[in-house]
Amino acid sequence: MRTRRILGVAALTASIALVATGCAGGGSDSGSTSGSGGGGDQTITFIPKQLNNPYTDVVLGGGEEGAKAAGFASSQVVGPLDASASSQVSFINAETQAGTNVIVIAANDPDAVCSSLEEARTGGAKIVAFDSDTNPDCRDVFISQVVAKDVALIQTKLISEQIGGSGEIAILSATANATNQNEWIKFMEEDLKANYPDIKLVATVYGDDDDTKSFQEAQGLLQAHPNLKGIISPTTVGIAATARYLSTSDYKGKVALTGLGLPNEMRPFVKDDTVKAFALWDPAQLGYVAAFAGKALADGTITGEVGDKFDAGDLGEKEVTDGGIVIVGPPTTFTKDNIDDYDF
Structure with a gap:
């Protein structure tokens, strides 16, 4: 198996500082200008x-x-x-x-x-x-x-292919104020209107990049929209939580899921056919x-x-x-x- 390795992947959570105050060692005085240290102490x-x-x-x-x-x-x-x-x-x-x-x-x-x-x-x-x-x-x-519009278009393309170009879909995003998510959603809405007239976006909900809330929002979407054919989740937390719910539910194989995910998290859901295709950089x-x-x-x-x-x-x-x-x-x-x- 060929493995594509990325730059410096590491589990950081054990070493991440949870409190910022007093942690920035080696910094210059607050009144100094960046770069004044000549690079050696930045x-x-x-x-x-x-x-x-x-x-x-x-x-x-x-x-x-x-x-x-x-x-x-x-x-x-x-x-x-x-x-x-x-x-x-x-x-x-x-x-x-x-x-x-x-x-x-x-x-x-x-x-x-x-x-x-x-x-x-x-x-x-x-x-x-x-x-x-x-x-x-x-x-x-x-x-x-990547170019924001390209991120949006690849997701609308993938959902269209998976639901046969027609039907109701929903978006499960991260936070309501996230700049990147909102820009992608704007382009998705424009693309759906212009190029996929038979696909209807019936709801956009927010899981706040929290696994439990995203899981619950996925449940809520399917209960509120019984004719839903697909979900786009442009957030790695949201797509993984939604895939986990779909994989053990009666909706598996009936409701398509795509969006942006991490291969290592999504691998089991791709292997068991819960998810056909998704994207990321x-x-x-x-x-x-x-x-x-x-x-x-x-x-x-x-x-x-x-x-x-x-x-x-x-x-x-x-x-x-x-x-x-x-x-x-x-x-x-x-x-x-x-x-x-x-x-x-």
């Missing part, structure tokens, strides 16, 4: 939407490896256990006080974190958003998995590129302007595009035929 902190999320663990594994390869003196992960809109603010504030040079954040809400991020920038920190963007005014660059590369972008910003080799280019280690040169966005790579579709080729 620090980077990753703040995900929430801790103890399997997808996030893979992203952060890549981030930790990228931080080391880029030459940061130290890196750490801090963040909330819940994905609420304001849960990240106290962690940003603590990093500002600690003088952290680069803050990499996946925003639970694009605006709720802005005031704190602006304070961090005033203190000299460079801000890299990844996975889920902040308001563009609050960061220097955004590292995006290489999550570790997202964190890896974010670390190198942060280093380039801290060193002053880029400012986040369109056309700026920076070295991203093993992943080569990356360029800042319109909106201050850096695209990492295309999505991959996983099926029974290829899922064993991937290990993450």
